[in-house]
Amino acid sequence: MNIKDRYAPSPTGLQHIGGVRTALFNYLFARSSGGRFILRLEDTDRTRFDEAFVQNLYDTFAWLGVHWDEGPDIGGPAAPYVQSGRFDLYKKYAQELADAGRAYCCFCSAEALETLRKEREQAHARETGYDRRCRSLSPEEAADRKAAGESHVIRLKIPLGETTRFRDRLLGDIAWKNGDINPDPVILKSDGFPTYHLANVVDDHLMGITHVLRAQEWLPSTPLHVIMYRSFGWEPPEFCHLPMVMGQDGKKLSKRHGAASIDEFRRQGYLPEALLNYVALLGASYEEGKDIYTLQELSDRFGLDKLSKAPAVFDYKKLEWYNAYYIRMKDNEALARLALPFALEKGLFGAPGTSPDEDRQAAFTKAMPLIKERVSFLREIPEKLQYLFSDPQVPAAAEFIPKKSDLPKAIELLKLGRSLIGPVAGLDDAGAEGFVKQQAENAGAKLGDLMMPLRVALTGSRVSPPLFGSIRILGVKRSLERIDRALAELE
Numbered sequence: 001m002n003i004k005d006r007y008a009p010s011p012t013g014l015q016h017i018g019g020v021r022t023a024l025f026n027y028l029f030a031r032s033s034g035g036r037f038i039l040r041l042e043d044t045d046r047t048r049f050d051e052a053f054v055q056n057l058y059d060t061f062a063w064l065g066v067h068w069d070e071g072p073d074i075g076g077p078a079a080p081y082v083q084s085g086r087f088d089l090y091k092k093y094a095q096e097l098a099d100a101g102r103a104y105c106c107f108c109s110a111e112a113l114e115t116l117r118k119e120r121e122q123a124h125a126r127e128t129g130y131d132r133r134c135r136s137l138s139p140e141e142a143a144d145r146k147a148a149g150e151s152h153v154i155r156l157k158i159p160l161g162e163t164t165r166f167r168d169r170l171l172g173d174i175a176w177k178n179g180d181i182n183p184d185p186v187i188l189k190s191d192g193f194p195t196y197h198l199a200n201v202v203d204d205h206l207m208g209i210t211h212v213l214r215a216q217e218w219l220p221s222t223p224l225h226v227i228m229y230r231s232f233g234w235e236p237p238e239f240c241h242l243p244m245v246m247g248q249d250g251k252k253l254s255k256r257h258g259a260a261s262i263d264e265f266r267r268q269g270y271l272p273e274a275l276l277n278y279v280a281l282l283g284a285s286y287e288e289g290k291d292i293y294t295l296q297e298l299s300d301r302f303g304l305d306k307l308s309k310a311p312a313v314f315d316y317k318k319l320e321w322y323n324a325y326y327i328r329m330k331d332n333e334a335l336a337r338l339a340l341p342f343a344l345e346k347g348l349f350g351a352p353g354t355s356p357d358e359d360r361q362a363a364f365t366k367a368m369p370l371i372k373e374r375v376s377f378l379r380e381i382p383e384k385l386q387y388l389f390s391d392p393q394v395p396a397a398a399e400f401i402p403k404k405s406d407l408p409k410a411i412e413l414l415k416l417g418r419s420l421i422g423p424v425a426g427l428d429d430a431g432a433e434g435f436v437k438q439q440a441e442n443a444g445a446k447l448g449d450l451m452m453p454l455r456v457a458l459t460g461s462r463v464s465p466p467l468f469g470s471i472r473i474l475g476v477k478r479s480l481e482r483i484d485r486a487l488a489e490l491e
């Protein structure tokens with residue numbers, strides 16, 4: 001079987017983790033089987049539609065490196081892939097169902113429906129929803145009223161007294177009493193716009209979708225969709241409703257739990273590899289003991305048998321672990337390139353937005369090994385490297401003083417440290433460490449006590465990225481200047 005699946009978002013908001021997970025599983029499923037993955041925009045709800053959300057969708061998936069084989073931006077055999085460009089089709093198919101007696105025109109006005117709703121509410125009626133009043137109109141009467149220009153919708157005839165059965169690839173056999181389906185739902189509105197259900201079913205059929213992998217919240221719509229497929233005489237696709245994604249508190253993942261939109265993750269300095277890797281594990285497992293997967297490795301391994309029924313819990317800590325891992329794995333040039341926008345925004349090289357000159361760019365790249373192991377997010381990089389690009393304030397004298405020591409001793413050690421800068425700048429880490437250790441020993445001081453005042457003078461803080469690497473980047477002249485400034489203050 002040639003598998004064809006799709007991601008069918010409604011562009012009414014920013015792309016979030018849940019949507020990306022759905023898209024990714026569809027992508028992986030298609031890739032794992034040599035099938036095709038389609039993007040379809042379900043923009044029938046024009047009131048909540050915004051072009052900016054479409055752009056956000058394109059940006060998000062371009063950033064993640066997840067590409068579709070057919071879609072609004074690249075076309076394909078079933079174009080257009082935007083539902084607002086397909087309204088004539090939906091009208092035609094709704095009419096076809098009505099002509100076949102599987103759907104019918106309903107002329108009830110919004111006011112009449114509202115009155116009905118209130119009456120039932122007052123009477124505490126068990127039945128809710130539409131009372132199927134127009135279902136019994138004769139075709140002639142309906143035709144006459146239509147011809148007279150009376151406003152109407154088209155409703156699907158839900159077979160009464162039956163049970164709709166279908167198989168979900170994850171959840172198994174599902175039986176849904178038709179009585180529990182919203183009575184004869186509208187499929188075409190009075191303005192000729194389709195409802196989600198009609199457009200979704202018609203498109204999945206016309207686009208040759210073989211598998212519908214979607215969020216579990218759509219499960220209650222599926223019996224209705226199955227009825228519609230059968231009403232058309234079409235074979236329904238296979239359904240697979242994906243495990244829910246929850247926050248740690250067991251509630252559906254939302255903004256309350258932390259970043260949810262991909263934009264926000266990007267702004268905070270997550271890497272696409274980390275997000276993809278982590279999201280691919282939300283409700284699926286591939287290989288015992290293996291945590292790290294490239295997109296290709298996931299594509300090779302994915303299958304519906306890898307999904308689990310249990311809801312997935314979104315763990316920000318675990319995602320952070322992945323992010324730190326992928327940051328560590330970057331080479332210096334790549335990491336510097338990724339961190340640069342954050343550095344510009346932070347004003348690392350002057351006023352915010354100021355680009356580095358060649359020397360500063362080189363220093364920035366050379367500084368990457370200093371922080372690679374110390375950050376979880378790109379956003380953290382500029383603040384960690386601030387001291388390399390602007391002279392830090394000289395801290396209070398107390399900061400320079402090693403434990404159980406005093407100011408004169410600290411000054412003496414700092415002077416000793418100063419004398420070591422030249423040689424240290426020309427040595428690698430191991431060489432510098434050996435050399436400084438030896439000098440400390442000769443002076444009868446502990447290595448830590450020698451390093452501490454030096455670190456405070458050079459970086460403005462007792463905690464900093466590795467000092468020898470910092471000295472190599474600062475260079476001898478700037479290092480000595482900083483030490484001299486500190487000494488002047490201390491003395």
Ligand code: GLU
Pocket residue numbers: 008009010042200213214215218
């Ligand atoms: N447009 C629906 C959504 O926004 C699609 C549901 C489906 O995949 O069928 O999630």
